[in-house]
Amino acid sequence: MNSAKPKPTPPGEVILEVKDLVQIYGKRPVLNGISFQVRKGETFVIMGGSGCGKTTLLRNLIGAQRPTSGSIHLFGEDITKISPQDLDRIRLRFGMNFQFGALFQSMTVGENIALPLQEHSQVDPSLIEMVVKMKLELVGLTGFENFKPTELSGGMRKRVGLARALALDPELVFSDEPTSGLDPVMTAVVDQLTLDSTRKIGVTAVVVSHDMTSCFRIATRLLMLGSGPRQGEVVAEGTPEEMKINPDPFLQQFLRGEADGPIPFRLSQDDYLKHLLGDG
């Protein structure tokens, strides 16, 4: 066997380091100098308003798109600079649970989950079948392997996406809103899965979420991205306890889910009128 498996990162070691990340769409900086670190075994939660750039950030972290500037060290390698081949090698070490599932519609649930194992391992088909069943059981979908994604509800598809992200038992899992659209029980099931795999097995999780209950249940640290006047910047970062007592009005409005506060979602009365009259 010539398995060139990289040395596993020791506990507490930084496995993801983002420095001065900038992503400009057109002329608009969606991410404007983001920096943070994630250590092995952590559950790092990224939150922020709709459209603030969370998915954009995740896409950068997995190498699906290149930033305008800045660096992203994943398992010690700057993925903004490496070759596609080297990126493929690093990809085997993490799983990605996409915001909208991104399942192959022509394949069954079971085939979707089996695919990474078929492509990247020598595991026998009969064992792959067993692994698929285990992953489906993990996300509460036992018995659904022969369904097509179109035959499932949104929340079920979401969980298939998670099962597929876990197919290769990655040491790092990125999840884009894993619990949105799930009922409270299924949310708790998915949260418990995150807790067990991070705290007991040492998996690292980077989770985008704006479900506050879920965020504070699973996070070891949280980061809030700004929007409106603070678009592109990190509003706050810290442990759940630190975030709760952080007085930043943006953060507090978000945590409390209040309509009134500095987070703009509407124009002022004056600006609205100008906009309607077409001279704004």
Next chain:
Amino acid sequence: MKKSSFALGRLTDIRYNLPLMEIVEKAEEKVLILIVTGEIDLNQSPTLRAILRDKAKEKTPHLLLDFAQVAYIDSSGLATLIEYYQSARAYSGKFAICSLTSRVRSSFDLMRLSEVFSIFPDQATAQKSLTGGAA
């Protein structure tokens, strides 16, 4: 990798040398013990599978896997154990696993397999149970 030539009361242990996993085979009076060291992941589980399939073919009556030195097991490793569990059951062979580290135990728990396998805290307890108390 050496071919297994299991015989009861064999004098020297067989050593399978693999890059990130080592398996030492120890034949006790009634129980064949496989002492596994390393990580049972996607790269290593096919090798463990090959050895376990040999044991199933030989209809090993009492097999014990000692996991004291196993730092990690993934789903493919667990599936490999289930496959052996199934073949052993078919010929009424006895199968146990002992000395799980807490991380490995958590993997069994997470996949809800801790109740499926006979798991023991140490070799002595496992051997006693495998041979029906007459250790």
